[in-house]
Amino acid sequence: MSLDAWITFIVASAVFPLMALTRLGPDMVLMAALVVLLTLGVIDTDQALGGFSNSGLFTVAFLYVLVASIRETGGIDLIIRYVLGRPRGERGALVRLILPVAVVSGFLNNTPVVATFLPAVVSWSRRLGVSPRRLLMPLSFASILGGTITLLGTSTNLVVHSLMVERYPELDMGLFDLAWVGVPVAVVGLVYLVLVGHKLMPDRRGTDQAFANPREFTIEMEVDPAGPLVDQTVEQAGLRHLGELFLVEIEREGNVVSVVGPGEQLKGGDRLVFAGTSDGAVDLQQFRGLVPSRHGESNLTKDFKERRLVEAVVSEQCQFIGQRIRDGHFRTLYGAAVLAVCRGGERVAGNLGQIRLQPADVLLLETRPAFVERHRQSRDFLLVSQVNGAARPAHERALRAWGILVAVIVLATTGLMSMVNAAMLGAAAALLSGCVGVGAARRGMDTQVLLTIAASFGLGAALESSGAATGVAGALLAVCGGSPWTLLAGTYVVVALLTSMVTNNAAAVITFPIAMAAAESLGVNPMPYVVVVMFAASASFMTPIGYQTNLMVMGPGGYRVIDFLRVGGPLNVVTGLVVLWLTPMVWPF
Missing domain, CATH: 3.30.70.1450 (Regulator of K+ conductance, C-terminal domain)
Incomplete structure (x- = not known):
């Protein structure tokens, strides 16, 4: 490889451990990598900033507005109200929960789906006499499985699809083409959760018990x-x-x-x-x-209109991570008093002011009523929910918001409009119809995800233009023995392992040019490798940090890292086998 290729390879190799082992956000790590490559002359300005003009990035941004409109109008609450009901037993409750979550996640971003369902599921489980920890991990996993069904299911699918169209203009995928593999994967995964997964769930307390007695x-x-x-x-x-x-x-x-x-x-x-x-x-x-x-x-x-009791799940990006509650001036910044901290299903004992916050800690806060709306989209918290707060009632505009999303799907599926045009029109319709305000739409956009995607495009372009992707692909082929099947399996394993440690978008975008270069060297159809990258990037079941929804349920469910490995590890293997079996059948080499 050339000097530029080696520089790019070293920078790309450093990106993953920095994202996995430091508190630096993935957007900051990837932007720093671009600065290094731009400064050393490996890429030019157009390549470094090319991701900011990518159609996939804009599609994701417009879809965030659509998701915000459904959340603001109570569209997901409408589903919760009518589908959960009163099932018989734990297994019945599990089925009632994961089926609608998987379906909705096929068309909406996973994070707001889980954020809306989570407090409702906790209240629902208490009424049923079922521990929330038996349902919250399946809630996250079902949303991930549902996201593999369509191109709209995850931002990763849209981003990888845009990369594919840019590299191979003659190739394209319809909105539901992934369903040929995604539906069997989701069905197998959901069956696993019902028949096997629930037996592997930990028998441990969650926040519902840890915060149950205020006298403690x-x-x-x-x-x-x-x-x-x-x-x-x-x-x-x-x-x-x-x-x-x-x-x-x-x-x-x-x-x-x-x-x-x-x-x-x-x-x-x-x-x-x-x-x-x-x-x-x-x-x-x-x-x-x-x-x-x-x-x-x-x-x-007691209930007082002047105050609220709120549970907040600390995110990896919280500025108080590693700081003591007393030293961090938490009350001054947020206008909230910490009453107790739950970690791993147990309330943290000892001097409250001396507790150092960690990601996925659940804080019981006393706040003023405006806190929930003000900090619901804060990067410091993965989830903010009112204790014992019922799901918000469906508003009169909920059906209108769902109708706009359905119209977007129809326009994109029938080919009347491109995906980005349909999403843009849908976002405009949501704003003009009053389904979402400008402020709520702006708060609904996850700028960290958008910056991560854009920066990943720049790093992917560097791997391609410098020749690093071709060099790594050659080494990968040597290991795989030149077999398309072995290369496909190797691609899945590498991407799945990376996405378990870092953000799925970065894992997919950075490995995409390497996988494509390997497929081209073999002279085979690149489509199976495109699809495998999409599915492997979504297969984040083994660790809580692999997918944001896993981290969201970790604290309220009282889970530990080993719990995700015990339940999610076999699920990763099962879904991987289904993907590797079906993908070459649908898209032959």
């Missing part, structure tokens, strides 16, 4: 009307900087002051709620003017 992590005191603390501020009373406790709310005359500030003035009879350990009660008893609460019922079990 809160202490309630009252301000003595005749004591010295009356009319003092929280700061003056010495209640602002306690060692192991946080003052989170004050109940006063039937109302509540949430996320208490240091200047709040105390009144006689105020009921103060502190979050922390029971050891902290000893410190509170030393305060003259504070007496133990005489109420038997925990204040957190």
Whole structure:
């Protein structure tokens, strides 16, 4: 290989461990790789920025607007209301859940589908007497399996398809062409979840039990009307900087002051709620003017219009990862008080302020009502849901939003419009019809995913133009012995392993030119390899970090990494075998 090829190979090889082992976002890692290649003259400006003009990228962006319109109008809630019902037993509940999730995920991005279903499934499982941990991992896996059915199912399918059309203009795929393989894969995967997967689920507590008894992590005191603390501020009373406790709310005359500030003035009879350990009660008893609460019922079990109890799942991109809650000024930034932290299905004991946050931690927060809407699309949280909050009712525009999506599918399937034109028209219709506002549409776009895709295109172009893709393909062929079948299997295994550690879009786009170069060297049809890259990039069942929906359910379900390997590992093998068996039958070498 040439010097440029070696430089590109080294840079591309460094990208994957950086994404897997550091807190740097995939978009930042890939953009940095482009800067290095551009600076060293391996690629020019047009190649580096070519991904930002790719039709696949714009299709994904417009589809985000369509998904936002369905979410904002309660379109997914409409499905939840009518399909979950009251099944008999755990297996019946599993079937009722995964079938509609797989179908909906064939046309909508997986992340908002899981985000909408997750709080509803937790409430539903409690009514049925089934532990949420028995349903949440299948929820994520069903959304991934459903995403393989159509080109719309995942952004990866659209991106790889656009790469294929750009490289081979004579080749094209219809919206439902993937269904020849995707439907059998989804059916086999769903059957596995019902017959085998649910038996492998862990028997461990989830957040529903860890946060069930507020008395375990809160202490309630009252301000003595005749004591010295009356009319003092929280700061003056010495209640602002306690060692192991946080003052989170004050109940006063039937109302509540949430996320208490240091200047709040105390009144006689105020009921103060502190979050922390029971050891902290000893410190509170030393305060003259504070007496133990005489109420038997925990204040957190009451409903107040001025406050909400919210569960938030910490994302890998949260700025407080690795920091202690007290040091990170969490309350100041978010206007929310942390009541408890759940990790691996267990509430984290000890001094609350000393807990260092980790990805997939579930935080029980006391917030003001606006918090959920304000932070629902925050990169710091994978999921924000109100505790015991019912699914939002379907609004009058839900059917209109679904109708727009159906129209987009019809236009793209019949060939009346290209995929990008149909998606663009659908996004405009959603905005003009009032199904989604401009602000909600903007928040619905996952800019990190879009930047990752665009930067991946630049790195893929570098692999192609420098000759690195051809060189790596030659080495891959030598290992595979020149057999199309062996190369197909090798491609699937490599992409599936990469996507288990890093983002699926990056894994697909970067390996695409290598797989195509290998297929061209063999002189065989590239279509089987295109399809295998699509499916392998979606086969993210083995680890929680391989797919965002896995990380979303990890905390609320009380799962650990080994749980995904135990349940998802066999699923990866089963779906891989189906893909490798059917793909050459549908698209021969």
